[in-house]
Amino acid sequence: MHDAHIVGAGMTRFGVHESTLPDLFADAALPALDDAGVDADAVDALYLGNAMSGQIEGESHLAPTLASHLGLAGVPCQRFEDACATSSNAFKHAVRAVEAGQHDVVLVGGVERCSPETGKGTGAMTRIFASAAHGTYERPTGLTFPGVFALLTKRHMHEHGTTEEQLAEVAVKNHRHGSLNPRAHFGKETTVEEVLDGPVVADPFHLHDCCPFSDGAAAVVVTSAEVASELDAEPVSVSGVGHATDIVPIADKAHPSVTQSARDAAGQAYEAAGVGPDDVDVVELHDCFTGAEVLATEALGLIEDGQGGPAAAAGRTSLGGEIPVNPSGGLKAKGHPIGATGVAQLVELTEQLRGDAGDRQVEAADVGLAHNLGGDAATTLVTVLEAAR
Amino acid sequence: MHDAHIVGAGMTRFGVHESTLPDLFADAALPALDDAGVDADAVDALYLGNAMSGQIEGESHLAPTLASHLGLAGVPCQRFEDACATSSNAFKHAVRAVEAGQHDVVLVGGVERCSPETGKGTGAMTRIFASAAHGTYERPTGLTFPGVFALLTKRHMHEHGTTEEQLAEVAVKNHRHGSLNPRAHFGKETTVEEVLDGPVVADPFHLHDCCPFSDGAAAVVVTSAEVASELDAEPVSVSGVGHATDIVPIADKAHPSVTQSARDAAGQAYEAAGVGPDDVDVVELHDCFTGAEVLATEALGLIEDGQGGPAAAAGRTSLGGEIPVNPSGGLKAKGHPIGATGVAQLVELTEQLRGDAGDRQVEAADVGLAHNLGGDAATTLVTVLEAAR
Numbered sequence: 211m212h213d214a215h216i217v218g219a220g221m222t223r224f225g226v227h228e229s230t231l232p233d234l235f236a237d238a239a240l241p242a243l244d245d246a247g248v249d250a251d252a253v254d255a256l257y258l259g260n261a262m263s264g265q266i267e268g269e270s271h272l273a274p275t276l277a278s279h280l281g282l283a284g285v286p287c288q289r290f291e292d293a294c295a296t297s298s299n300a301f302k303h304a305v306r307a308v309e310a311g312q313h314d315v316v317l318v319g320g321v322e323r324c325s326p327e328t329g330k331g332t333g334a335m336t337r338i339f340a341s342a343a344h345g346t347y348e349r350p351t352g353l354t355f356p357g358v359f360a361l362l363t364k365r366h367m368h369e370h371g372t373t374e375e376q377l378a379e380v381a382v383k384n385h386r387h388g389s390l391n392p393r394a395h396f397g398k399e400t401t402v403e404e405v406l407d408g409p410v411v412a413d414p415f416h417l418h419d420c421c422p423f424s425d426g427a428a429a430v431v432v433t434s435a436e437v438a439s440e441l442d443a444e445p446v447s448v449s450g451v452g453h454a455t456d457i458v459p460i461a462d463k464a465h466p467s468v469t470q471s472a473r474d475a476a477g478q479a480y481e482a483a484g485v486g487p488d489d490v491d492v493v494e495l496h497d498c499f500t501g502a503e504v505l506a507t508e509a510l511g512l513i514e515d516g517q518g519g520p521a522a523a524a525g526r527t528s529l530g531g532e533i534p535v536n537p538s539g540g541l542k543a544k545g546h547p548i549g550a551t552g553v554a555q556l557v558e559l560t561e562q563l564r565g566d567a568g569d570r571q572v573e574a575a576d577v578g579l580a581h582n583l584g585g586d587a588a589t590t591l592v593t594v595l596e597a598a599r
Numbered sequence: 600m601h602d603a604h605i606v607g608a609g610m611t612r613f614g615v616h617e618s619t620l621p622d623l624f625a626d627a628a629l630p631a632l633d634d635a636g637v638d639a640d641a642v643d644a645l646y647l648g649n650a651m652s653g654q655i656e657g658e659s660h661l662a663p664t665l666a667s668h669l670g671l672a673g674v675p676c677q678r679f680e681d682a683c684a685t686s687s688n689a690f691k692h693a694v695r696a697v698e699a700g701q702h703d704v705v706l707v708g709g710v711e712r713c714s715p716e717t718g719k720g721t722g723a724m725t726r727i728f729a730s731a732a733h734g735t736y737e738r739p740t741g742l743t744f745p746g747v748f749a750l751l752t753k754r755h756m757h758e759h760g761t762t763e764e765q766l767a768e769v770a771v772k773n774h775r776h777g778s779l780n781p782r783a784h785f786g787k788e789t790t791v792e793e794v795l796d797g798p799v800v801a802d803p804f805h806l807h808d809c810c811p812f813s814d815g816a817a818a819v820v821v822t823s824a825e826v827a828s829e830l831d832a833e834p835v836s837v838s839g840v841g842h843a844t845d846i847v848p849i850a851d852k853a854h855p856s857v858t859q860s861a862r863d864a865a866g867q868a869y870e871a872a873g874v875g876p877d878d879v880d881v882v883e884l885h886d887c888f889t890g891a892e893v894l895a896t897e898a899l900g901l902i903e904d905g906q907g908g909p910a911a912a913a914g915r916t917s918l919g920g921e922i923p924v925n926p927s928g929g930l931k932a933k934g935h936p937i938g939a940t941g942v943a944q945l946v947e948l949t950e951q952l953r954g955d956a957g958d959r960q961v962e963a964a965d966v967g968l969a970h971n972l973g974g975d976a977a978t979t980l981v982t983v984l985e986a987a988r
Contacts, residue, residue, distance in 0.1 A: 230735060264653040264680075264730055268738075271682035271731035271974040274844045278977075283846035284863070287978065288688050291653075291678045293660035299677050303692060310699035341653055342660035346619060349657075455663045457672035474673070585660040588667075589676065 215438040215445035218246025218431035224545030227425040232279035238427035246431040259297025259320035260549040293342035295584030298552030298591035319429030320550035356412035363501025366467040376519030378405035380500035388539025390570040395545030424545030428554035452478030471590040472509035483594035487511035494555035495581035552582040604827040604834035607635025607820035613934030616814040621668035627816035635820040648686025648709035649938040682731035684973030687941030687980035708818030709939035745801035752890025755856040765908030767794035769889035777928025779959040784934030813934030817943035841867030860979040861898035872983035876900035883944035884970035941971040
């Protein structure tokens with residue numbers, strides 16, 4: 211088996227873009243290829259994540275169109291859709307193909323245009339996102355994703371005493387981190403008071419507990435260790451990828467606040483990498499809502515079960531804290547262009563592990579972990595990366 | 600590397616169904632598992648093809664929902680979308696995962712509900728399908744897929760003298776084959792006169808040159824040779840899978856009627872299998888329009904370039920002819936539930952190679968080939984299967 215490495219990374223600013231999907235993707239993919247020092251001719255496959263361009267802008271069969279736009283026509287192309295975990299799954303399959311010797315140089319990326327400014331508006335985008343909830347048991351009740359994660363978080367509050375103030379602390383932290391990230395959708399800080407004074411979207415979530423709908427793209431170049439050694443780029447090692455699902459309807463989950471698929475995927479990734487939660491130096495995780503971050507820090511073993519809220523409030527997950535979570539600002543402040551989010555987490559970790567993260571650099575970052583979740587916390591991919599320097 | 604085998608196959612009738620997507624998929628997946636003699640507990644991944652459920656019925660994150668419905672929750676699930684080549688690409692990745700030892704038992708399937716009776720009507724479905732054409736250069740002109748393939752076919756007529764009568768002969772053949780297939784959308788035969796008397800959809804195509812919009816599902820179980828040897832099911836060997844793309848816009852293709860991606864994918868599949876076109880006994884290919892079958896028989900090397908039309912008219916590609924093409928009735932008569940089509944071709948070949956195809960059985964069928972195309976003839980997957988008995 212070959213070892214897989216990330217040898218190049220690129221992403222657009224997340225926010226509002228007027229570019230077409232091919233142009234937006236190119237603004238991430240070409241910098242990733244440049245960063246790797248790889249010509250388009252050397253790429254032998256495109257693994258793409260895009261969740262909802264069919265519904266948002268009537269666009270399908272997108273991967274070959276993007277390949278044509280980048281001068282890659284001819285290589286095998288594939289689009290993955292696994293709700294918000296879309297491009298992490300594209301990445302996993304690219305890694306597996308490189309590990310197995312099926313491909314040597316793979317361009318992996320994600321792209322989505324889902325800002326309300328793209329033309330649909332917040333209401334329509336909320337309905338489109340809700341297509342990832344369960345079609346038989348949930349959508350007919352009117353449940354959309356703020357409600358899904360509100361239910362999971364309410365359960366956690368009931369079981370562990372987590373408070374709205376603690377949730378707000380997650381937003382404050384991620385906005386603070388995002389203010390250090392020039393590519394973040396939101397560049398401004400917020401306060402616990404501002405969060406709690408905001409309108410309620412779905413109890414317990416106020417407006418600033420929720421991530422935005424963003425436009426954006428992210429890309430990485432994955433190669434074998436052999437190819438990586440021939441390049442000038444500083445590689446990052448892909449030490450472990452875990453992928454699990456949980457039963458979809460929330461009402462069927464044995465312990466909703468436990469997010470079992472995250473625990474299963476994390477277990478796989480830790481085992482493959484030969485590391486544990488204590489070895490992780492920097493984390494990018496799926497904070498689509500502040501409550502989701504609380505649940506994830508526990509599911510990943512970074513914080514003791516039930517202590518995710520107090521840990522955030524105590525600064526344990528801040529830059530400079532015990533285990534910095536979402537130095538990029540996370541989905542909350544960096545933004546959430548669905549199909550691009552998973553790979554964007556890997557772009558941030560690549561920069562962190564290379565020591566290139568500027569004002570938001572985590573000190574002595576040698577092991578990074580990404581956690582990307584799809585649907586009713588039903589799909590989770592966890593990736594462990596390690597500095598190869 | 601492990602050898603991958605198909606050990607179970609199942610599919611629904613193609614046509615009009617009132618079932619939900621999970622129920623429809625179960626009607627293919629559970630028979631496939633039964634055919635393999637494999638319990639749901641033994642399945643360690645779901646690879647799903649679904650092209651357009653987002654646009655058709657507002658459904659995404661479908662793979663984990665189907666897994667939950669089948670009692671497979673927990674296993675890694677992924678949905679592929681590559682236009683009409685969707686489930687062949689899911690199959691390719693399942694095969695690669697088994698070959699690499701990443702999975703032992705994979706359920707691969709496709710499902711789609713796109714009959715006009717599902718609620719959208721023919722006009723809306725045509726527009727939804729057109730989302731797979733190029734969004735910058737083609738869709739704004741009003742081009743839909745009858746037009747895409749009419750352009751390719753007109754070019755072939757110009758270059759090689761292919762006639763509308765020869766195209767009609769393809770429809771007559773595939774309707775005749777479909778009349779022998781109890782799972783076909785269309786069970787009745789047609790005549791050259793009836794085809795030519797039909798309304799023109801996009802010159803040179805009359806109504807009966809075009810495949811229908813269908814509902815349906817298909818599934819196969821893929822295992823390693825080691826697992827296959829422990830089962831009672833008769834395995835079919837996956838000898839080669841090729842996958843290539845071409846530049847997407849028709850206007851940019853060097854030789855539109857040559858369908859280069861099919862030639863590239865076929866070359867890869869033949870090389871991997873160690874066989875050539877003369878070794879193939881039975882073919883399921885992507886006849887979304889009669890002209891597409893003419894181009895594909897040439898691109899696959901089954902018929903000399905330029906002779907696809909006369910070959911169909913002379914019966915060379917009929918059951919009982921030199922190389923039987925689409926004994927199932929093909930997309931033309933069996934139907935085309937987009938995301939299910941690629942795997943349905945493999946289900947037909949599995950039955951043919953096992954000698955279980957009833958009235959449409961090809962004699963001494965030991966080597967089968969499937970050709971599945973997506974978008975502007977831009978994605979093609981070619982799979983070679985061989986009887987393992």
